[in-house]
Structure formats: structure tokens, C-alpha cells
Amino acid sequence: MPQHSPLDLAEGDPFGPHNLPYGVFTTSDEPQRRRVGVRYGAYVLDVHALAEAAGSAHAAVLSAGTLNPLLAAGRAIWSAVRAELVDALTDPARRVTVEPLLVPLADVALHLPFDVADYVDFYASEHHASNVGQIFRPNGDALTPNWKHLPIGYHGRAGTVVVSGTPVVRPAGQRKAPADAAPTFGPSQRLDIEAELGFVVGTPSTLGEPVPLDAFADHVFGVTLLNDWSARDIQAWEYVPLGPFLGKSFATSVSAWVTPLDALAHARTAPPRRDVPLLPYLDDSAAAEPGGFDIRLEVAINGHVVSRPPFSAMYWTAAQQLAHMTVNGASLRTGDLFASGTISGPRPEERGCLLELTWSGRDPVELPTGKRTFLEDGDEVTITAWAPGPDGVRVGLGEVTGKITGR
């Protein structure tokens, strides 16, 4: 009986040759040697070793312990490398070369896949912004007057972006309830998640030159899952007038896998209808390709699903965010990461953070491990996602997970 080959995937495996997300891995025998890999089924393919073995012209951009050289290489190289990988993984004649380069996922450690340059977080779900507005500013309009005219964003801390699996230390800080006379200090009592997607910039741009809507795919390499951990009590006290700072900067987790845009071609979908006319640099009504993505997320706490946020409901697209972020002349660098903002759909069970899911703690979420308003020490949060691929096969986006450590 022939041995089972790692190249033979079960039908419908979400990590087949239609997907091929990139990551950085080490093995226990060489823990210092970080290598670029793509996920294939339950294995990691050593893509630099493959490129060397195949005499690929692109081996050099795959030789570092980070994706950055590949990211910097630009779309033509991204496509060429992807075509080489698909060819190697699907050509029966090459099995004997490829099989030894597949390492079981169980035998690898995964690392932050790229060096993050600048990190920007947006606020692109109307449902999320409207819910948060009602909670944080009960006496004002749910949406600020600018919300439907521009994708609101802010810079976050790039140095505390961590890979999935990194423990998250509960942040301490100042908080002050309206009724308190003065702020107090201590561990956050309202530690929350934000289920998001992160977009990874490959090709840089020039200072002073905006990147138009239709150049999105020239600059953006792919997508990560992202959890923008948030301490709501710290955030509420600090954020007026200059925005979130310590309520967010303690950790932002990303998935170990970066799904290339090419793998999401079947997930393209039109964003929701826009309610107000957009200025020309944001007007995507005549775009060649729809700007939204049909990506379905699932948020679980301690293994229990608490929400299923639909990315297709996002009001602002990633292309609009990129165009906005650069319209003032700000330049892009390889490794820039911009996140969607919390993904919340219209329905209560589609909300992407506990602030909304529990309506600021009023309606606890019931878990087998007990009721939750916000996260407790030891809680583990895992966000997974998939998108429609070719021929009804799913494209898996992996997972981003993190466990809360007390302090």
C-alpha cells in the first residue's frame, strides 16, 4: 500500500493550491533559522528551498527570515512566485522534489511574518461605529458628521504588533468613571477584542504622491486576520481629544499567515450602497473590480463561538482606505499594515467586539465557562475566517489567537 502523500489533500481543503498563504517558520532542530513558507493543507512548504531546488529566478526574495523582501518586490514578482508554487504543488512529475520540503504544521513554530513599518487602524464598519457612538456618546449622534465622507483612521503602535499565539498581558492604566472624582490606576477591568482584517503593503510609494483607488493591487500584497485588543476603560478616559493611545497600544495580534490578494479573487464583492456622494478620490462607483471582500469571520472565546462578523458589510473598502491614507502625500513603506477596524454586521450576533456584544457590559455573553462582560485572565480568544474560492472551495485565512495573562 503506497504511503499517504502530504501533497494529497482532502477534497475542499481550504489550504490547497488555490490559497497558499505566506508565513515565517522555524523548526525545533534549527530554532534560529527563520524561513519563508506557504501553508499547504496541514503542512508548511519551505519556499526558499523549493526555489533553490527549482533554479527559480526569485529565490533571493524568498531567502530572508521575513516576508519583507518578497513584499518589496512588487506585483509582477508576487504573481510569478505564486505561479511557480502552484506549478510545483500540482505537477505530478515534481512530487519527488516537493514532498521532502513539506514540514508538518505540528512541527513548526510560526513567527511574525513581516517587519511592520507603520500600523494604521480604520473604523470602517457603519454598524460598529454606530453602536460605539451610541455607547460612548449617548447624548450625541451615533455617527460623527465626517463618518460617511471619509474613512476615519488613526495610527497605532507598530512595535507591539505580535503574532498569533503570543500571550497578551492585561494592561494597567488610568480610568475614571463619570461619577468618580479622580482617576484611579490599575489593571483594565474592561479588556476587549476587535475582530478585524489587516492589509499588508508591499510596494512603497513616493512622498508627496497619492496612491489612487485603482493602484490598490499594485501596492497591497495580502491580508491577515487581526485582533486589535482594546482596554475600554483606559480608552474612554484618554481618547478625547487626540484619539486612542494606551487603550490600544499594549498589543495587536495578527495571524501567522498572510493570504495573498490573488487568493481572494473569487471573494470580491460590491460594498454597501453609499449614502452620500463621495469626493472623486474616494468614488469607486466606476471601479473595474468591486472593492469589498466576502470574508466570513468567526470569533470564539475559550472555544465557544460568540460572533460571526461578515466583512462584506464594511462601508469603506481597503482600496478607499489606502487612497485616503495617501491623499495628503503621505508615503507607503514595505511592511505598512492597515487594519479595517472592527468588523460588525447588522445583526447582534455579527458584532466584532464585546463592547457591542454585551452593550458595554449590560448584557453578558453566556459561555460554557461562565458569563462574560469583558475578558477574564486565562480567557483565550480565537478569530478564524474563510472566503469563497474557485469551484466552491473555501479559502482559509487561518487564525489569530491570544490568551490573557494577569498582572
Next chain:
Amino acid sequence: MPQHSPLDLAEGDPFGPHNLPYGVFTTSDEPQRRRVGVRYGAYVLDVHALAEAAGSAHAAVLSAGTLNPLLAAGRAIWSAVRAELVDALTDPARRVTVEPLLVPLADVALHLPFDVADYVDFYASEHHASNVGQIFRPNGDALTPNWKHLPIGYHGRAGTVVVSGTPVVRPAGQRKAPADAAPTFGPSQRLDIEAELGFVVGTPSTLGEPVPLDAFADHVFGVTLLNDWSARDIQAWEYVPLGPFLGKSFATSVSAWVTPLDALAHARTAPPRRDVPLLPYLDDSAAAEPGGFDIRLEVAINGHVVSRPPFSAMYWTAAQQLAHMTVNGASLRTGDLFASGTISGPRPEERGCLLELTWSGRDPVELPTGKRTFLEDGDEVTITAWAPGPDGVRVGLGEVTGKITGR
């Protein structure tokens, strides 16, 4: 008659051996070879060449085309390198070695002195915050309720930090006056400066571990001048609720010279009296060393001085900013840059931005080149500064300059 030696400075030269700010330079014959230098009088000393010639144990951290390896080396090495430089520049027996390593400033190009990791901007002048509060929120309190309890800050764009002399392209963007029905798009009509100091982090810290007040000098290497260019019309429309974004992200200029903290020992001064009790992690009342710095800035437009902001008037100190920035467990990286926020003193002629100097355009500034409310294309803004040094000699902080280019 003996030739004049570049080692012989005029009495009181602000760039003597008591100062020795670090920068990165190239010469026209080797435009690709960036080298670490210190400023000495009107010369740049090639410190790596000196270290090699002297057989210094620290040559390696001076060998890159950026200050980052030196920054990462930590305070003990910073002090040792500085002592070696002072010795070389003041020992008559070493003149013959040192003189050939001095290059006239006029013959060098200066570059961004370090790779910026994260960039954070604070809001630490009570006079500035109070003036801006009155201008932006005329119907509210001038200071937000949190202002005297914590140093308010936000993350800015690290990728658009540029060295002094880099032209600044006027940003375009959305703006909407309250009376307008909808936002319009175009070049900023209210382009402003913010005169600030930037603090450069050398020694990194560990994720999850706060950096206390008294560890400031272990982590911070030195100080730059900084101009946080701001488009007030873009900022006013975008900044609620998540803070400044495109109104600031198009460019932030820093001086080419990083003045080491060691050179500012005589400038230490007590910050203003605090009006409210501070939480312990911010309470510097028992600090061994006063947290303020007596640094006097001068802001000139087209060579005409428009303001003289005193850094000694800042309510929050850089040590408090560092302690606050990390109290939630956020880690520091080598090359992190955090800026003071606009430096404004109590008097009208000490205000550090045009928004305040012209009271939002109501009271134009008179220049020989015409009246200004905000900056016009072709305007050149230069910020200089000095601090008291030993024996009445000044410590020069160099300059940060930039000229506005139209679009």
C-alpha cells in the same frame, strides 16, 4: 604663521566638546557612504574613522550609516563613546590624528540620523492645549478633564519623518467649514507648524513591562528639534473621534543632529508646579533629578523670528511621557521617537504654532515678506534652539528647517 586648526573654536562656540551632537553625513565624493559624525564647531568629525584609528572597543556600533547600533548599545556605551570623543578633541597630543577626520559642514550632506521605529506625539504645553482648546472648542472647557491627570499623546506616522531641509509638499485633503453643506477637496489653506522637541529612544524595553520615571536616562539617548507640520483645515474636519491623522501624517521634520542627554545636564530644571495630585507612576516630586529642560527655541519664517518658545514651561516632562507611554505594558524599540507637543509659553510671543500666534487667522503675523495667517508656498520655516551648558557656554541644538512646495 601656523594654519588655523578646525580644532580651535571661538570662545563660547555652542558646538564645542561640551555638546557633540550626533548625525549621519555623506560627502560629495562618496554620496552613497553614510557615516556617523558628531558636530564640532563648523565641522563634522567622522567618529567611526576616529574609533578605528584609536583602536576603540566601540568602533563597531559607529560603523553603520545610521545611529541605530549606537542607540541600541545602551547608556554605558553612550558614556564611554562620549568620553573617548571628548578626550580625542581636547588632547593636544592627538591633534594630528583628529584634524584630518574633520570635514567642513559646508562639504557634507546630512541625512535622517536614525531609523524611526514608532513615532508618538504628545500635547504637553498647558498654554498650547489651552489656546487650541479655546480655538477648536469655543463652547467647551479649554482643557479636557483628563489633561492634568495624564500626558495626552497619540501615534503619528513614522514613515514620513524627514530630515531638516527636506521640502514639504503642501498636503491636499478634505476640509469642511461649519457653514459648508459638504466637505470639499483641495490643497490645505491652513498649513501650520508646531515647534517641538523629539526624544530618541535607544535602549528597548520588554513587552508587558512598564518603564518607570527613574529609568528615563537608561532608555533615552538624546533630543532632536522637531517640526510637526499640521494642516489645520484637514485636522479640524477629521479628528473627531479618533484624533489627528492626515492633518499631520504628510511630514514631520527633525533636526539632523541628535543632542545627547549628557550634553543637557546643565539644562535640567524643575517643571511647573502641578495643579492636581498625580498617580504614583507619574509623580516626579521626589525625583533625584528635575524632569524639565531649560531649552530656548526660536521660530523664524523666511529668516524673520516670529516666536521664542521656552521648553521650560512644559507641564509634562519627557520622563513622565515615557512612563505613561509604557505603563500599559507597551514596549519600546530602538529608534522610537516621541515628541513633546507644541511648545508654547505663557506669553503671546512664545507660542509655537501659527494657529495660536494668529489666533486661528484672526491676527496675522507681520513679516518683511508680507502678512501671514498660515504658510504660503515658498515659505521657509526654521526652528533653532540652545540650552545652558557648563561655564555659561551654550549648547546648540542645531536647526530644523523646511520649505513649502506647492502642488
